[in-house]
Amino acid sequence: MEKGETKSIKQLQGNLQTGLQGTLAVPGDKSISHRGIMFGAISEGTTVLHHFLTAEDCLSTLKAFQQLGVPITRDGDVVTIQGVGLHGLQQPEQPLDMGNSGTTTRLIMGLLAGQDFPTELTGDASLSQRPMKRVSEPLAEMGANIEVTDGHLPAIINGEKLHGVDYHLKVASAQVKSALILAALQAEGDSILVEKQPTRNHTEKMLRAFGADIETEADDVTITVHPEPQMHGITLNVPGDMSSAAFFMVAASLVPNSKVTLRNVGMNDTRTGLYSILKRMGGKISLSNEDSSGEPTADLTIESADLQPIEIGADEIPAVIDELPLVALLAAKANGISKITGAGELRVKETDRISAIVEEFHKLGIAIEELDDGFIIDGRQTWHLEDSQLDSHGDHRIGMVMAVAALLVKQPMTLAGADSINISYPEFFDDLATLISR
Ligand code: S3P
Secondary structure, rough: OOOOOOOOOHHHHHOOOHHHHHHHHEEOOHHHHHHHHHHHHEEEEEEEOOHHHHOOHHHHHHHHHHOOOEEEEEEEEEEEEEEOOOOOOOOOOOOEEOOOOHHHHHHHHHHHHHOOOOOEEEEOOOHHHHHHOOHHHHHHOOOOOEEEEEEEEEEEEEEEEEEEEEEOOOOOOOOHHHHHHHHHHOOOOOOOOOOOOOOHHHHHHHHOOOOOOEOOOOOOOOOEOOOOOOOOOEEEOOOOOOOHHHHHHHHHHOOOOOEEEEEEEEOOOOEEEEEEHHHOOOOOEEEEEOOOOOOOOOEEEEEEOOOOOEEHHHOOOOOHHHHHHHHHHHHHOOOEEEOOOOHHHHOOOOOHHHHHHHHHHHHHEEEEEEOOEEEEEEEOOOOOOOOOOOOOOOOOOHHHHHHHHOOOOOOOOEEEHHEEEEEEEHHHHHHHHHHHHH
């Protein structure tokens, strides 16, 4: 989609008499695609990623590692990386442009903190407002020297010799944890990292598959990293992204008469919060073709259902962090009061997702109250529309959740800034259309 494009949702809204119907394979997982490039780059030998996510965020990672001297080629969604090893990266000639990608930025900070050259990182306007001290400060405890600008990008990473740490993370963030793990691989001595809460564990699982020596205790929050592993390239099938499947799980649950099957969706249990929440709300969702040979995957079949309100607190948040705007939408159609708390991290995503959701939901006439760390929603079957022009706030996930919300009202709706979906799911509207036009 074109930059700044306003998309009319009218045609999609007009063809919903028989609901959403059909089968879809969503694009590859964003978190795993980023990591596949990074870990392939620092391994010896060839890594091949199938079903790589060819969206802007992961392409920012691909380009950054090419600039770091790693030979990487892409043929459609197949990416081949000729690994250069943990100490084979080269100083880039230009600053690395992180685009909109928080994952690229934070993980690369950890990796480059221990290299023997300096690197400058820049990013777009949204990324340049996101907090970076949450990474640079714990890395400093390992001896890293990272200059951030008032806590933000642009940043200069002055590569240094690092030493192992025993560190308790201050935020529940897989990005911060992953940055520390990547630094710990290059440090002198072991590192012990203790998370506040378990967060997505792709870094630990994938690094082990590449040959790294990383232990996770039975408490799921204590991680020991042994440095200087012998890492080797692998071939990896990237599962479908649960966070992209989520839009159709919610759309099929809420649009009457729907039945949708989503094939080969990643079911890592640090990511399946929406699946559990939807079930608890009374959603009709079933699994088939379950496979746990690598990252677990399954086909998901979702049918429309009458939903119950729900309460969600801090413990549940990490496994559903990126899907919380969609949980808010489910709650808006479930008769009664739903409450989501402990989700203050939403305020530091691609946009402040709490205030963006409240502003957009008010346009739809949804009774939603803003909390510092979440929302209270008084769900109803019928909303009284106040404004038919929705806005993505420049945030891919807000754009897609509002497109799904537009399917639930009769008046023709538009979505401003619809192009933001290119960050994680460029084919979103095409895929949605295949479930609607028959
Ligand atoms: C991600 C971690 C999460 C998530 C983001 C991707 C990752 O961010 O919101 O979309 O790939 O590690 P935080 O670590 O900031 O919670």
